Amino acid sequence: MYKILEKVDYSDDVYMQVIEAPAVARVAQAGQFIVLRINEEGERIPLTIADFDRDQGTVTIVVQAIGKSTRQLQELGAGDNLANFIGPLGIPSDIENYGTVVMAGGGVGVAPVYPIARELKRAGNKVISIVAARTKNLLLWEDRMADVSDEVIVTTDDGSYGRKCLVTEPLKELCDAGGVDLVYAIGPGIMMKFCCKTTEPFGVKTLVSLNSIMVDGTGMCGACRVSVGGETRFVCVDGPEFDGHQVDFDELMARQRQYLEQEKISYDFYLECRGDAQCLA
Amino acid sequence: MSGIDKNSGKKRVKKTEIPRTAIPEQEPRVRATNFEEVSLGYTREQALVEASRCLQCKKPKCVAGCPVNIDIPEFIKALEEDDPAAAIAILKRKTSFPAVCGRVCPQEDQCEKVCLLGKKHEPVAIGRLERYAADWEASEGEAAIPEIAPAKGKKVGVVGSGPAGLTCAGDLAKMGYDVTIYEALHKPGGVLVYGIPEFRLPKSIVQRECEYVESLGVELKLDYVIGRTMTVDEMLDDGHDAVFIANGAGLPVFLNIPGENFNGVYSANEFLTRANLMKAYRFPDYDTPIKVGARVAVIGGGNVAMDAARTALRLGASVHLIYRRSMDELPARREEVHHAQEEGIDFHLLTNPLRIIGDQEGWVEEIEVIQMELGESDSSGRRRPVPVEGSELRIPVDTVIMAIGTRANPLLTKSTKNLELNKWGLIVADEHTLATSKEGVFAGGDIVTGAATVILAMGAGKIAARSIDRYLQGQPLLTAEEEDEIRASQEKAAAGAK
Numbered sequence: 001m002y003k004i005l006e007k008v009d010y011s012d013d014v015y016m017q018v019i020e021a022p023a024v025a026r027v028a029q030a031g032q033f034i035v036l037r038i039n040e041e042g043e044r045i046p047l048t049i050a051d052f053d054r055d056q057g058t059v060t061i062v063v064q065a066i067g068k069s070t071r072q073l074q075e076l077g078a079g080d081n082l083a084n085f086i087g088p089l090g091i092p093s094d095i096e097n098y099g100t101v102v103m104a105g106g107g108v109g110v111a112p113v114y115p116i117a118r119e120l121k122r123a124g125n126k127v128i129s130i131v132a133a134r135t136k137n138l139l140l141w142e143d144r145m146a147d148v149s150d151e152v153i154v155t156t157d158d159g160s161y162g163r164k165c166l167v168t169e170p171l172k173e174l175c176d177a178g179g180v181d182l183v184y185a186i187g188p189g190i191m192m193k194f195c196c197k198t199t200e201p202f203g204v205k206t207l208v209s210l211n212s213i214m215v216d217g218t219g220m221c222g223a224c225r226v227s228v229g230g231e232t233r234f235v236c237v238d239g240p241e242f243d244g245h246q247v248d249f250d251e252l253m254a255r256q257r258q259y260l261e262q263e264k265i266s267y268d269f270y271l272e273c274r275g276d277a278q279c280l281a
Numbered sequence: 282m283s284g285i286d287k288n289s290g291k292k293r294v295k296k297t298e299i300p301r302t303a304i305p306e307q308e309p310r311v312r313a314t315n316f317e318e319v320s321l322g323y324t325r326e327q328a329l330v331e332a333s334r335c336l337q338c339k340k341p342k343c344v345a346g347c348p349v350n351i352d353i354p355e356f357i358k359a360l361e362e363d364d365p366a367a368a369i370a371i372l373k374r375k376t377s378f379p380a381v382c383g384r385v386c387p388q389e390d391q392c393e394k395v396c397l398l399g400k401k402h403e404p405v406a407i408g409r410l411e412r413y414a415a416d417w418e419a420s421e422g423e424a425a426i427p428e429i430a431p432a433k434g435k436k437v438g439v440v441g442s443g444p445a446g447l448t449c450a451g452d453l454a455k456m457g458y459d460v461t462i463y464e465a466l467h468k469p470g471g472v473l474v475y476g477i478p479e480f481r482l483p484k485s486i487v488q489r490e491c492e493y494v495e496s497l498g499v500e501l502k503l504d505y506v507i508g509r510t511m512t513v514d515e516m517l518d519d520g521h522d523a524v525f526i527a528n529g530a531g532l533p534v535f536l537n538i539p540g541e542n543f544n545g546v547y548s549a550n551e552f553l554t555r556a557n558l559m560k561a562y563r564f565p566d567y568d569t570p571i572k573v574g575a576r577v578a579v580i581g582g583g584n585v586a587m588d589a590a591r592t593a594l595r596l597g598a599s600v601h602l603i604y605r606r607s608m609d610e611l612p613a614r615r616e617e618v619h620h621a622q623e624e625g626i627d628f629h630l631l632t633n634p635l636r637i638i639g640d641q642e643g644w645v646e647e648i649e650v651i652q653m654e655l656g657e658s659d660s661s662g663r664r665r666p667v668p669v670e671g672s673e674l675r676i677p678v679d680t681v682i683m684a685i686g687t688r689a690n691p692l693l694t695k696s697t698k699n700l701e702l703n704k705w706g707l708i709v710a711d712e713h714t715l716a717t718s719k720e721g722v723f724a725g726g727d728i729v730t731g732a733a734t735v736i737l738a739m740g741a742g743k744i745a746a747r748s749i750d751r752y753l754q755g756q757p758l759l760t761a762e763e764e765d766e767i768r769a770s771q772e773k774a775a776a777g778a779k
Contacts, residue, residue: 023505023510023511024510027509027510027511037467041560041566041567041568042568043559043567043568043569043570044467044559044569068568069568083467084467084503084504085504086465086467086504086506086510087506087509087510088509088510089506089509215551215554215555215559215569216465216466216475216554218465218506218509218531218690218692219531219532219690219691219692220475220529220531220532220533220550220554220690221533221548221550221551221554222532222533222535222548222550222551223547223548223551225535225542226542227542232535232541232542234532237532237690237691237692251542251643254544254642254643255542255544255643257544258544258545258572259570259572262564262565262570262572263570265564265565266564266565266568266570269565
């Protein structure tokens, strides 16, 4: 069992949990992910690590509730336990001094950007962060990003906070201005796709962290396969980070929709029966 | 022989005249809609009759045919005398998991293949009798905890809780070692729990076997990915005096034909893991979904292909099994093929997939295949299938399951220093001792051999336990007699080759 030590709701759907998992925290690195399972009936949920504390033995995750499992997880708070918490999985980010790096995070994608930005800053990079969201109350971790960045640009799609534009607008401006050595773009598939389209003409290397469907997360099942440079790769063992200019995002997004129908059945079933043991039985 | 029993005076039925006892099974039409076990097992009466067929050979070939050399005539004799407790004790001298082996071993290629009765008649149903003894123990017997040697004060780490890891851990615990198994998944059992379906090997049996190993004092650490959570080098630095790597073969292989990333294409590993480990067949009571559709194509002809096909069938699909060679080359156990046919799996033999065709949304629509014919023999001695020109055809399907094998998972091997691998990325281990290039590290099972059988992995677990014991006692890994035996058999093989 893995205890939840802290839980914060950032909005109706987005929340943070700090989980006691010393074996994972001991060796966790920026860019890696974990797999968790809520209970005996639960599915294995892969989530990119948002933070970790080796001394405290904790790992932090930030989640957007979009279906049954993520909603059920949201209902757990400090003192509750998770059945399983496995990791750290995937290859860590390659941390070195590249020069100037732009860290673009969209929605909950800001959370996994944070530890990578922190490490890149520590390695001597100039870090310019773009913190983006659809609307103000979905905006995440602006303060934390400010702590590890030389400059922070905030955007919202609806203009409720920061600049009213998509993440790609400041990204293009920065590329236009020149001197960008590396871009990280992490967020929804569509956001990563257009960030890559933005940087490609400038020839600026752009890394993305993919969130494909997984089962085991250790290379065994191949559910997470993605086409990168025309070759099939497994996100769980070959990634999760890839050169975004090589990724087939349309395929990735189609594959993410594979279980929409079942996800709806499961979510409806849950909402109907929530807390009703008889109904669930 | 007079055929008259001296004691009773009654005419005795000759052993060779008793037919092999059929095993009761669920009706094909019924079982095709449920996940309960297909074979129901012998009754006491059936076991007595079948056991009486054994000729009790003086020099039994079956023992040599068994990868772990179970004293087969001896345990069958005990069953014939209606003493299943004795039978199970004899079995457990050599195999830790008779309930598993009795169900999933390819007996027709091992012990039963060389059974003397089988020359003119049908071989003794050794596997079914083994299963009977094990099931008797589970329901009637008292789980006998074997004698455990005094603590040796040495710690061994075992990577993986599949058949090789469980066997090795159990044997070492009995010898008095402090053993910890590290399992990456959230349940122990390895392929027994994620791969082999409930209807062939009930998970309650696997759980019982894992509990048995724990009862010997073995600690089981789940959610522990060696190569990530901890490396093999860290295990050695962290107080493990020896390590046995038995993490399995791992990564699924795809055919590299167009369309394999369309939605609806599964590896057999994924399909079976969803169904077995995650219990997706009970969705939405269990959260993990599985998408089967009405028509499924399974590519491959091994046991995994049969398992995937029969699982898809039970989830309501009509299933095409596509295999590029003929029935004679089909590598699956005969019993599985027979069961699959009875249940209505549609076999397309000498048929090879060319590409998968998808719709606008990226979902599988059809699979294009080509007919094959058998040509010249290849390096494996099997006739190579060659395509028949112009014989392409398309089969409409919703799901395609690739069951064409696995390759080595690099997750552990890449993170371990000085561990020699072969060109396929499998660990190089001495065939007689399972020692690797790394001091104190042994390896066995699929990560050494490539995908093989449960019983071979168990055999490897036994050898590893023996080697680790000798290594930790500072003895040579092989005794002088074993060295002589190996040399003799090599010379014999070399002479035979001439």
